Amino acid sequence: MKKFLLVVTVFLFSLSFSQNNKGKLFIIGGGSRPDFLVDRMVKEAGLNPGDAVAIFPQASSEQDSSFYYAKQQFEKRNLKAVNYAFKKGEKLPSSKLDSLKKAKLIYVGGGDQVIFMDIINTYPEVKNILQESYEKGNMIAGTSAGAAIMSEVMITGNQLKYKDYENTFDNIESQNVETSSGMGFIKSAVIDQHFVVRSRYNRLLSLIIENPGYQGIGIDEGTAILVKNNNKAEVVGRAQVIVFKNPKNSKSSYTEKLGSRGITLDIYLNGDEFTF
Template sequence: MQMGTDEMESTSKLIFMKNFLLLSCLIAVFPSFAQKGKLFIIGGGKRPPELVQRMLQEATLDKGGYAVIIPFASSEPDSAVFYAKQQFSERNIKVFAILHSTLSQNALDSVKNAKLIYFTGGDQNKLMKTIRTTALYQAIWQCYEQGGMIAGTSAGAAVMSKKMITGNEKRYPAYSQTFQTIEAENIEFGEGMGFLEKTIIDQHFLVRSRHNRLLSAVIEFPEYLCVGIDEATAILVQNKNAEVVGDSQVIVFENPKKSKIKQGIKLGGKNLRVSVYVAGEKFKIR
């Protein structure tokens, strides 16, 4: 018995609706399924013109649109905005700054529809404390999920990870800039934006000799990829692929055998994997 035309159209519509609802459910349950934005993660320090130009091109700002600066990591947000704006305005890019975490719906829509959201440097803990429970946090994620670029330097790089290095040492709070030991339970972590779920980002990496910190991390948390980005250098991330951009290198630590030796508070590990990437090289990120 053959179906009539109306019956076939009705069946096709029903199948379409079922598939649409299934896709909607998948996106709701697994939000990363819908993510299609880019990340531009800068290790701090100076930003070479070529690096800035690549960031703007990848965000398609050369074809219109605008950027948004979020300076809440800085202790002097007005100054942070002033210097960050220069790299946009001298290239005739329209840019706005967000100076308050409580925003009107129009302002939130502007964040959501930006081509690029840029986090300045400073203190990543201060940044996350300011925005974590706000509608601004959600607007930033919406921007990313609908194809926008999220960029950040220094503290703005650290927040890209879900497991965020705070910069503090638990055992030796008087130490500054770098870790002098490879020890258990010494790294303090907070919760970052979570654009990278299984990658830990460290910044100013070679300049400040932060190898001990990431070695400690990769031994204690072997399921994570640990990425150290040097100054004047960035990684461009899209679809779990990372490309090195800039003047220096990116160091990646992996612990494929999940090796962990603990002797008192000292940490050891065997057959750890270390890769040193230069500009133009690519690697998989988690």
């Protein structure tokens, strides 16, 4: 009996440890990054002066500029910014991959999330390092496009029914929100960015009506969510985070327009916490 209890105790401890051994996510909704937001990111990542930050600027059409502006903020805090820019077909030296494995903070810049995933998917060894780094307890951070890639279901920004790209959708319609696969650090929610500034309510509402198993998390500019223990988030920043839920799995339609009942909306401010 004592042996059985010991085995159960060890199992429960190992299970608890494995569930809480994942790292942290720092997901920024885009725009400028206030100092206190960056300071919190650095602190939560456990960085000390001289430590390296791995920066991925691939989502940007101007990778040099994307790296430069991120570099400025990290070097201001006596950190070493390392550029992990690469293009399809480029051979990555093993030394660079080895140094990436040691980074406590991996930061993905803004731009186009589809471009980032298209590149990263052609380098499975890099993608695996990012995922393993998170599993080992390190921080993965990102802004704008770098925020969108955090979820398993990733909003691309495109509409399936309309060819022209728009910052916001002017409709709540069925089968219109284009999604693809992101990095999958978040399984139970979908991230949207620049949320309040660009009025992106319609596309996130459309998504959770058609995919009620997910929550929709809209993060505004200059604002982030710090995610710990897989699904516990704290708001850090100067604006809001909007969370939509469709707890009743409600969906109706009429001439392709979507309807729903019982959708909930929560608006969180700096310091507020929520689970998803």
